[in-house]
Amino acid sequence: MSLQPVKFYQTGTFTVGNRLLAPEERSVQANMERTNSLNSGHRACQGCGEALGARYAIDAAMIASQGQLVAANATGCLEVFSTPYPETSWQIPWIHSLFGNAAAVATGIAAAIKVKKAKGQGGDVRVVAQGGDGGTTDIGFGCLSGMFERNDDVLYICYDNGGYMNTGVQRSSATPPAARTATTMPVGPEPGNAFGQGKFVPAIAMAHEIPYVATATVADLRDLEYKVKKAMTFRGARYIQILVPCPLGWGAASHDTIRLSRLAKETGTFPVFEAEYGEITSSSKIRRLLPVEEYLKPQKRFAHLFGKTPAIDTIARLQAIADKNIRRYQMLDKEAN
Amino acid sequence: MLKQTEGSHAVAEAVALCRPEVICAYPISPQTHIVEGIGEMVKSGELTDCEFLNVESEFAAMSVAIGSSAAGARTYTATASQGLLFMVEAVFNASGLGLPIVMTVANRAIGAPINIWNDHSDSLSQRDCGWIQLFAETNQEALDLHIQAFKLAEEVSLPVMVCMDGFILTHAYERVDMPTQAQVDAYLPPYEPRQVLDPAEPVSMGAMVGPEAFMEVRYLAHAKQMHALELIPQLGDEFKKVFGRDSGGLIRSYSIDDAETVVVAMGSILGTIKDVVDEMRADGEKIGVLGITSFRPFPITAIREALKNAKRVVVLEKSLAVGRGGILASDVRKALRKQPVDVFTVIAGLGGRAITKKSLHALFLKLALETEESLTFLDLDWGVVNRQLERERQTRRSGPAAENMLRDIGTVASKIA
Numbered sequence A: 001m002s003l004q005p006v007k008f009y010q011t012g013t014f015t016v017g018n019r020l021l022a023p024e025e026r027s028v029q030a031n032m033e034r035t036n037s038l039n040s041g042h043r044a045c046q047g048c049g050e051a052l053g054a055r056y057a058i059d060a061a062m063i064a065s066q067g068q069l070v071a072a073n074a075t076g077c078l079e080v081f082s083t084p085y086p087e088t089s090w091q092i093p094w095i096h097s098l099f100g101n102a103a104a105v106a107t108g109i110a111a112a113i114k115v116k117k118a119k120g121q122g123g124d125v126r127v128v129a130q131g132g133d134g135g136t137t138d139i140g141f142g143c144l145s146g147m148f149e150r151n152d153d154v155l156y157i158c159y160d161n162g163g164y165m166n167t168g169v170q171r172s173s174a175t176p177p178a179a180r181t182a183t184t185m186p187v188g189p190e191p192g193n194a195f196g197q198g199k200f201v202p203a204i205a206m207a208h209e210i211p212y213v214a215t216a217t218v219a220d221l222r223d224l225e226y227k228v229k230k231a232m233t234f235r236g237a238r239y240i241q242i243l244v245p246c247p248l249g250w251g252a253a254s255h256d257t258i259r260l261s262r263l264a265k266e267t268g269t270f271p272v273f274e275a276e277y278g279e280i281t282s283s284s285k286i287r288r289l290l291p292v293e294e295y296l297k298p299q300k301r302f303a304h305l306f307g308k309t310p311a312i313d314t315i316a317r318l319q320a321i322a323d324k325n326i327r328r329y330q331m332l333d334k335e336a337n
Numbered sequence B: 001m002l003k004q005t006e007g008s009h010a011v012a013e014a015v016a017l018c019r020p021e022v023i024c025a026y027p028i029s030p031q032t033h034i035v036e037g038i039g040e041m042v043k044s045g046e047l048t049d050c051e052f053l054n055v056e057s058e059f060a061a062m063s064v065a066i067g068s069s070a071a072g073a074r075t076y077t078a079t080a081s082q083g084l085l086f087m088v089e090a091v092f093n094a095s096g097l098g099l100p101i102v103m104t105v106a107n108r109a110i111g112a113p114i115n116i117w118n119d120h121s122d123s124l125s126q127r128d129c130g131w132i133q134l135f136a137e138t139n140q141e142a143l144d145l146h147i148q149a150f151k152l153a154e155e156v157s158l159p160v161m162v163c164m165d166g167f168i169l170t171h172a173y174e175r176v177d178m179p180t181q182a183q184v185d186a187y188l189p190p191y192e193p194r195q196v197l198d199p200a201e202p203v204s205m206g207a208m209v210g211p212e213a214f215m216e217v218r219y220l221a222h223a224k225q226m227h228a229l230e231l232i233p234q235l236g237d238e239f240k241k242v243f244g245r246d247s248g249g250l251i252r253s254y255s256i257d258d259a260e261t262v263v264v265a266m267g268s269i270l271g272t273i274k275d276v277v278d279e280m281r282a283d284g285e286k287i288g289v290l291g292i293t294s295f296r297p298f299p300i301t302a303i304r305e306a307l308k309n310a311k312r313v314v315v316l317e318k319s320l321a322v323g324r325g326g327i328l329a330s331d332v333r334k335a336l337r338k339q340p341v342d343v344f345t346v347i348a349g350l351g352g353r354a355i356t357k358k359s360l361h362a363l364f365l366k367l368a369l370e371t372e373e374s375l376t377f378l379d380l381d382w383g384v385v386n387r388q389l390e391r392e393r394q395t396r397r398s399g400p401a402a403e404n405m406l407r408d409i410g411t412v413a414s415k416i417a
């Protein structure tokens, strides 16, 4: 009798039916013990990918550390929408210092914990740092690289929404080419963000050869939880970059956050993979390859590419970037071709 | 124990005796010997239960300090000059969060033009950053102030800068009395944080605070510094009980009881000034000195009381409020606003310019005859200044001013009048 593989996926989504799984295989969010580390009642916009990503990531880190977790947060939307007292949403010890120093603050916390533990005055408390793409790839990059290079025992999570959203949607070094932001308006001969060289921090993190690097999106939350838990099994510097759509900054419908995250991967725009000690160990495969237009069209930040005379050349350049990602990160299953 | 040692090394040893738990540093002259010294102690195992981190910038150093202090560890760092400026955003953050970090500032000028020598521009640029700032006169006092600084910082939950003159103190070999571990332990209890990142009792720190409470939060920071005004003399008294010597306090006076002229200054220059005062006293001049140890909080009442009989006050400072005059002098003026006394401002020793007894002697004699408050730049070479001004009048593209002046002087030796 041949084996019939069981598929847990519901048609058209990646949502795993928890009911069909053994309790220990269910998601953290389906766990009765989940901590609601970032509790409800915060002030994020409807459909905020960052709020969703942070909730899943930090709850997973909490489970993995048996509740022994401290977080350092960079300035940005996540910090602003979660903290105004007396309504802090954080159920874990949490500190916000500055925009550009979350990685270093986390290093300091980890150092203190190490000493306290050695003195028998504290337990095995783990540390996460978190920030937006601006706080990570731009202003906080020096501190981040220093933390990587020293291999400090910190998991850094970057919530990548491709811009400085908290200050009103300005360009960051993670803003995609051609995207409209408040500082890259769709005017002039080359509307939107310029085509630069790009700055993909997961690759830079890999160049530091730190124990673990991963990317994820909020479309595949099981994968996100898995990667956070996996990251917590390592000691030393770890980095996870999560693509988190921002309905406000992207000019997208709140209900499209998950769909856009999925399209980012399915078009090759955002590679989803894992790496250990500088080498890629797995990459999430594209299920149904789609052209980049499918990802770009639902977002007003790219609307200028699809006017009366579509910007065919620009779209082709964006497609070329996606194609390169697909090759470099082996996003296509060999059999599927 | 008496020993002959370098100022930086004395400070390193004193900090080690304070049982620090996390130390982070980024090198800059003239701070380097201090952190090198402690780093070696940690690496060799001489100083235990302490993490020493070599970080990638001063901004990171202060940020690491913020994290470790918030996680409940006794935390120390040191910097100077450009390094202090590079960490400024985090310096304000540390005090805003109320974290009792202790930092040595090995006082050095700020560029441009780049200059590694001593003056007080660096820490005085941070006069409103919310840190307590204590100035050491000697290496012994620098050593002692560090021990007091941890106690003070942890008592009021505010960070403390111990300022010591770069090179003049940091690199000078002097005799110091190094306390024993038992003495320091008797004086300085283990750190009991008011706030700590602890999974057993989760708190949020550094949350957004709007107009509804921001004024109150800032006022509290001021109130804590006002409390420190009371604590600093007390901690000095306690220090004397354990260590048997006077060190610290808010101010320190010398020959001022009957003095008509009192010179006010901070740091190591006080020693030179005292020598000049002795010379002038021998000639019958009624002159004295007031040293300010606590620059922040600024001891207005104590200064007013100390200067109540003075007819003339000369504030000699190694800093310049460009476009205004003196920084310290403005503060002293404020303390004396109701007293019928003239306050003369003297800017001296910028960028390591030597302040000689001869120049001071002549200056004090000259100021004794003046009746209008004035601003003096001690030993300024007017020839060099005027030549450059003339060059700028004559030529639009007169070129870089500092380099022109260097060429005019034609020597790289330090300038001694």
Ligand SMILES: Cc1ncc(C[n+]2csc(CCOP(=O)(O)OP(=O)(O)O)c2C)c(N)n1
Pocket: A050, A075, A076, A077, A078, A099, A100, A131, A132, A133, A134, A135, A136, A159, A161, A163, A164, A165, A166, A167, A172
């Ligand atoms: C030193 C400094 N520069 C600028 C700012 C203003 N600022 C605060 S949040 C922010 C943008 C944050 O962008 P990102 O890190 O991507 O996070 P997001 O809000 O998009 O989640 C900026 C520019 C600041 N707080 N501090």
Ligand code: SF4
Pocket: A043, A044, A045, A046, A047, A048, A049, A050, A051, A077, A078, A081, A161, A165, A166, A245, A246, A247, A248, A249
């Ligand atoms: S602006 Fe964007 S990132 Fe910020 S809360 Fe709204 S949706 Fe989230």
Ligand SMILES: [Mg+2]
Pocket: A132, A133, A134, A159, A160, A161, A162, A163, A164, A165, A172
């Ligand atoms: Mg962002």
